[in-house]
Amino acid sequence: MSFEETEQSKIFPNEAFGYRKIVVERPLRLKVELTKAVLARFRKACAEAKEEPLADVIDAIASVIGQGPHMDFGEFIAAVETAADRASIKPTAKRQKLIMTALAERDETAAPIIKRVYRQGKAEANPLRGRFEATIGGRPCVVEYEPDTELRDTEQVPLLEEGGIDAFFRREVLPHVPDAWIDDASTKIGYEISFTRYFYKPKPLRTLAEIRADIEALEKETSGLLAQILVDVEDER
Structure with missing residues (x-):
């Protein structure tokens, strides 16, 4: 059986309806002010x-x-760990979370928090995938940053996107948030069929001549009504 496209039917490859839903991460940035x-x-x-x-x-x-x-x-946490060690207090995950939530606050100008450090040669830098070049202690390395869950976002990338996810990300995301990266492990594939997108036909815009004619007709009608009102007022007098 053969199919032909008409105004009521169209033929698309399955991929035309598909998309990849990607998770966009950004680094957590915290500052600490030790006021009273x-x-x-x-x-x-x-x-x-x-x-x-x-x-x-x-x-x-x-x-x-x-x-x-x-x-x-x-750096602040490193100082806390040193002081805690002197006081025989273990720097547990619970205590660090308490510092992050009750002492620190988000600040987009603060340094991103490093989650993991790879020594030189152990991992390749790939900023789109969250691995960034850095220098720690005077030595080059590759780091991963702690993601900020409040800044987490998602994007839908068509399966037929030219250049794929990377091209879309460079064009649509990085110009606005240059420190963002893609969490590949969270990428999912979905499908969506939008009949409006493929079959809706907008009504043609009216010409300037048609609009002008309507305005002139309204002006004439309004002028006639105003004249009649004035006549009625004079008659009442």
């Missing part, structure tokens, strides 16, 4: 979490490094 108000708020949070010794550690650090703002959360 912030320290008091953090101490209260530590008391509620039964982590009062951690508040003592932060107070001690504040007296050494000052109020800030401290724009590199990684």
Whole structure:
């Protein structure tokens, strides 16, 4: 059986209806300001979490490094771990989360938080996939950043997109958020059929002559009504 395209039927390859839903990640950026108000708020949070010794550690650090703002959360955490070790307090994941949520705050100008470091030669840099070149301790390396769940977004890339996901990402995403990357593990394929997209035909726009004729007709009609109103007013007098 053969099919021919008409105004009521069209032929498309299956891929024309498909898309890849990609997850766009951006790095978490936190700053820390050790003001009296912030320290008091953090101490209260530590008391509620039964982590009062951690508040003592932060107070001690504040007296050494000052109020800030401290724009590199990684460096700040390193200082916390050193001070905590001296106080025989283990830097557990729970305590670090408490610092992140009750002490630090998001700031787009802060340094991105490093999640993982690859020594030179252990991984290739690929910014589109979240592996960035960096220098730590004077040595070149490749790093992955901690994603910010509040900035996480998604995009739909047509399966027939010329150049694929990478071309779409470079054109549509990076110009707006240059620090973004794609989480390949979260990419999913879906299909969507939009009848409006393929069959809707917009009505042709009216010509200027037609619009002008309507305006002139309305003006004549309005003028006639106004004249009649004036006549009626005179008659009543």
